[in-house]
Amino acid sequence: MSELVGNVLMGVALVFMTCGVYGIFRFRHFYLRILISSKVDTVGFITLTAGIMVKSGLNFFTLKVLIIVVFFVLTNPLATHSIARSAYKSQYPLPEDDV
Amino acid sequence: MAELVSFIIFFLGLYALVVKRSVIKSIIALVLMETAVILYFVSGGFEEGKLPPISDALPEQMVDPLPQALMITAIVIGISSTAVALAMYSQLHRKYGTDDWKKLMKIRLEEDA
Amino acid sequence: MPVTIVFLLAMVVLAVASIQVRKAEIAVIYLGIFSLFNAIFYLFYSAPDLSLAEAVIGSALATALFLVAIKGYTLRRTQIKSEYRSPKMRLALFGELFWGVVFLTIGFIVISFYFGTVQDVGKPAWYHYVRSFISDTGARNAVTAIYLNYRVFDTLFEALLLLVGILATAYFLEWPEGKEPEEEIATKPDSEIVARISGLLYPFILLYGFYIIVNGHLTPGGGFQGGAILASVFIIRYFAQRRLGINIFILQRLEKSFFLGIIALSMLLLLPEFMNSDFKVFHLVLMNILIGFKVCCGLAILFFCFIFQQTKVEDTKGRSERG
């Protein structure tokens, strides 16, 4: 059972990521792209690791994966924030209209 | 395959040393060459199916640990020599105002005369 | 393995890219990705220790150093374009082509010669190491056994090299000897979010670094890798708070003392009656800890030297523009 749930979760993660990749190509502007990539990365990664955790059951390995997830959730938005912020500060132009 | 690639990257780095006239490119090329050697050292004696040299594996299954130990040394060497080269590069750029080897040589020759 | 082939091809492409790209920053980023691919590749080749070292030192730290070092000096896009169109550049392109042909020929000959002649005559060293490293040294990780016991003489010079490299960097970048720089490095207050969250990250990084160091003789990793991870705490702290509340002088002294400690400790190996089986493991852990602290101090100094230099360059630039 947990095997199946895990596989389904990982599949869902792949769907998320595919959408994200499509989004990166669809949007033309830097700020939009960075938004998309960050969101997709975070959501996709969390779903993926959730799938792995469910699949492996409750043991020491799951704990390690959990720590990685916590670390990732903390750092990934932070990195995106820093990049976007420094781009803004160094006067990278904002998009002129919506999309 | 990995050996082939390490040879290719090594010669690529050497090629960059010969044709690229910027100092920073030379440093990058040097890093590439070092990495190529590390890649060669690790992949040289590797056989399919060997395990990491940690005591969970049987002795016969273990990969050769010596190249790995040596290459950790090589990586540390790489970072320190890169740091020194970069520090020198920034001094050089501040004093000469260019990072082109040919222009540097000309200025240096004028200094001598 | 098809996966490894993909990685290898990607490595070649990235290497070419980092050489051919004109802007130095982009070349450096390519180089960093190249190192990261290398690090992952080493995992396939059963070299986790090396993979960790390459990921932490080669990929992360080297890229950071490169970026900080070249920040003030790279060409603007217009400069590159104007140089690209000059007749001199065309001559240079011709030269590149010529050398490309020469390298292709010689490289092809050398590589085909290599694959035609290479042979193996056995691995005496491998045979010795894998049979006896546990009983000889008490380590469970053969790599640690080699670099902390069998070939510790090399490791001493490795530590010395790091010491000398840092000495050289600090000397060339004109760190004011024995003093902290008086003015505060940054004037702008930094992002509140970054500061807060990186505060949350410290315990994770510290824990991970210490884990790598202390378990160096059991699992992949050891003093060098763990020390580099610990050093990243200092780097993050800089990005979070932008204030150098760090006394480089003390760090340098500490580093030298740790180095002396490493030499003294490795000398214990020469006293066989001292090295019973319990003490052997203790010795390995102690060596790893000392090396880890030394590397941590060293890499932190390295990074701050470059940062300090960079702000100095910007300072003088700003002054000359104003004046």
Added chain:
Amino acid sequence: MIPGYLFVLVPIAFGTLLFFTNSRQAKRGVIIFQLALILASLYNLTKLRFLESHVSIETFAGWDRIIGISLKWDLVSSLFVMLTAGLFFFLFLFDYRGDHVDQLFLMLLCTIQGLIIGIFLAHDFFNVFILYEVATILVSILIMFRKDKQSVYDGIFYLLTNLVAMTFFLFGIALLYRMLGVLDFALTREQMALLSDRRALILPYTFLVTALSLKIAILPLFSWLPRAHATPSAPSTVSALLSGLFVKSSLYLFFRIRNIFDPFLELTELFLILGWLTALFGALLALSQKDIKLILAYSTVSQLGLITFGLSLNQDLAFWGAVYHIINHAIFKSTLFLSAGIISEIYRTRDIERIRGVGKGMPLVAAGTIFAILGVTGAPFFSGSMSKYWIVASAKDNLTTLGIYLANFGTITCFIRYSRIFFGVQKNSENSSCSLWKMQHIVVFVMGLFSLFGGLFARELIILFFAKQLPVDPLSYFQKIMIFFASLIGGFFVLRVIERTGILKKIRELDLSFNSVAAFMFLFFSMSFLYLSLKYAPQ
């Protein structure tokens, strides 16, 4: 015997300890330490001399040589260790009151002393590599010690070329280890015998040889050396150390590695020609320079070529002659660099045309320098003459003999030009304002005397140190003396002619950029690879 790793590690640890003292204590401590080191190396040398085999191999922490790192003491290496200790003692004495001397400088010198000793004793490929790598970075600090505009270029040029060479070296080690599975010198040789096809060794050997050729500054790859050894702002002790001792460690390593490969592959003809060309070309370039430090540096290139030539003659007599010449050259070249340092400091110029009247102003320095010059040119009864005599005596055919005379003729001509600084009168006589410590003069004089002793007691010294009896035939030695005087007179006239033509200025402006050095390295690599693969092609 005192274990070898102590000789390596104790100077390094001592140097690091110096940081925790003040500079007065540090200077005194260093002098005492050097004396102790000389005594220790003397003790080891005597012990070794009375051993039956004259060889002692030790491994660190007592592991087997296959898995551990071994150090090897033999008569040559132990003598070199003593030479290192002795030379450093004089260098420290010379610099005792220098204003550039602080803990950092002392630490760098002590560390590099340990490393050089390590290179002399090392018996393991990777160990050699890492020792060299540390030494390269250390030397680049020493070159850039004053951080002025010229030395920055020289420093980065030195650093990058040598790092590239060391990458070649590491690749060679990687290839060797992949095929043979060991790193120890002696074991490598044993394993090589197991190879079914010796062509497998061609590629690793080419990589190693390319790296070492750059290190010993053979013909197309020498352009880093004069820059590094004669950086205007580097302290003269640094120049003396680099030119006198540090390159010698590469030479020593070169012939050790060549000996490992010798039964399987040899490149002797190539190195015979390249060494000779280097000797000639170096002398020519030395002749064209104006800067006294550059003259000395190019003359080092020329002498290195001569030593390589001697080592490649493949004869016992030439080999010992070359080894003796390494020692002699270490002594007289460091004397010359030290005296050049004193002279350029007092005259405030390094231009050879503007320095005159050294003989009158500083008799001790002048005497020491003249002794050293007589040594380097191979004047009768001075050390250079004996070592060159043995190299010449083992040359069987006339062509080689003539080649050596020609190379020596170049050296003589260039030093005739150099020795003009002793005569004449200095025009602007404000040089007495600079007060120098008398000890420096004495050091130069004493070191100059060594090159006289080295010539007078050459045979006895060789017997004492190497337990070898080298023949000296009085008749042919007399013949050599005649040739020396003939070339002295010839050199005088050639110099006159050459200086009028203005060709010297053109030669002086020849220089290679870093890219060209890299290109030459690649060409050297591919040429020696093609040469070897054709020579050992399957029939």
